[in-house]
């Protein structure tokens with residue numbers, strides 16, 4: 393791939409390729425934009441088909457974090473890491489310690505956390521080498537696994553989207569189809585069940601499905617049937633790109649609100665949802681609970697404060713819907729504008745000169 397061309401197109405700042413022969417570490421740290429602050433984004437461990445595929449994923453995910461953090465109102469930029477490898481087989485202590493030293497080398501420009509394929513235990517290992525890691529164990533005074541908080545944020549955002557579609561944000565009696573019942577979706581289902589919603593679930597993992605059936609009285613359907621079931625709300629909580637040419641015409645829900653990153657295969661699928669009158673809660677706005685929670689560690693973790701901030705996802709989704717209606721644009725575009733305008737405003741306000749201790753003039757002020 394033409395890396396510089398891609399980086400220039402979307403205005404990326406930096407990419408770091410990390411290799412450690414001893415531990416087998418092969419990592420790509422990507423920093424997209426630090427206008428709002430240091431780049432915070434998780435580390436994904438995955439078996440990629442090629443190095444190009446890994447680099448592309450790191451780039452795409454890092455940019456996604458710039459938008460997610462900006463739209464969530466965090467003073468943080470966007471970055472992400474991918475580690476090439478099988479999270480079930482290839483992890484070892486030295487690998488995450490070596491990775492931690494690479495992060496330390498960036499001196500705070502990049503802060504990591506969990507993502508697909510990495511765990512709190514992995515963050516604890518990174519923490520042995522650098523303070524620039526979040527989602528570390530509560531035993532270290534940190535916030536631990538972000539998934540339950542992500543789920544709470546999705547629940548709050550779903551209510552805001554329901555308000556628009558149904559004129560009430562109560563989810564009691566609503567039929568909600570959930571794709572994937574993993575870490576985030578299990579807790580999401582718990583909130584929905586407690587509010588009196590009926591659940592339809594699917595997952596490639598039979599045990600995960602069984603657990604949702606037993607714990608929440610969910611109805612299980614086959615993998616491909618989840619798009620076409622009769623339901624009020626569709627919650628994609630597994631993979632990206634699931635709103636595409638093959639699935640979009642099958643969807644009967646009036647609301648799409650779920651945790652998965654990059655739900656739209658292409659932006660034109662977001663345009664199509666708008667035309668179909670489906671209220672789509674943009675993925676990076678509704679699933680920001682995890683990053684909001686781990687970001688609170690940077691101020692000394694306070695769960696109450698973090699949860700309060702996560703609750704604002706309701707308002708953020710409501711604002712995006714408002715902009716979408718006002719300007720008659722799809723919600724994904726309204727979210728992009730919200731994020732881009734904030735970054736642009738901060739970029740301009742930061743252009744004012746501020747003397748700091750490293751500046752050439754600083755010796756004259758001592």
Ligand SMILES: NC(=O)c1ccc[n+]([C@@H]2O[C@H](COP(=O)([O-])OP(=O)(O)OC[C@H]3O[C@@H](n4cnc5c(N)ncnc54)[C@H](O)[C@@H]3O)[C@@H](O)[C@H]2O)c1
Nearest residue numbers: 538539542572574575576595596597630651652653679682
């Ligand atoms: N964990 C977080 O805090 C967080 C934060 C923001 C976004 N997300 C996103 O939310 C999604 C879920 O994250 P998670 O942490 O719960 O992951 P997870 O791996 O625990 O859960 C995903 C579930 O989806 C299932 N699945 C995979 N392919 C499927 C398919 N084709 N059909 C149905 N089910 C399938 C898996 O078996 C698994 O149970 C991911 O896209 C992730 O990027 C997670």
Ligand SMILES: CC(C)C[C@H](N)C(=O)O
Nearest residue numbers: 434505506507538682683
């Ligand atoms: C910082 C992490 C909690 C980020 C999370 N993996 C996400 O995609 O939002």
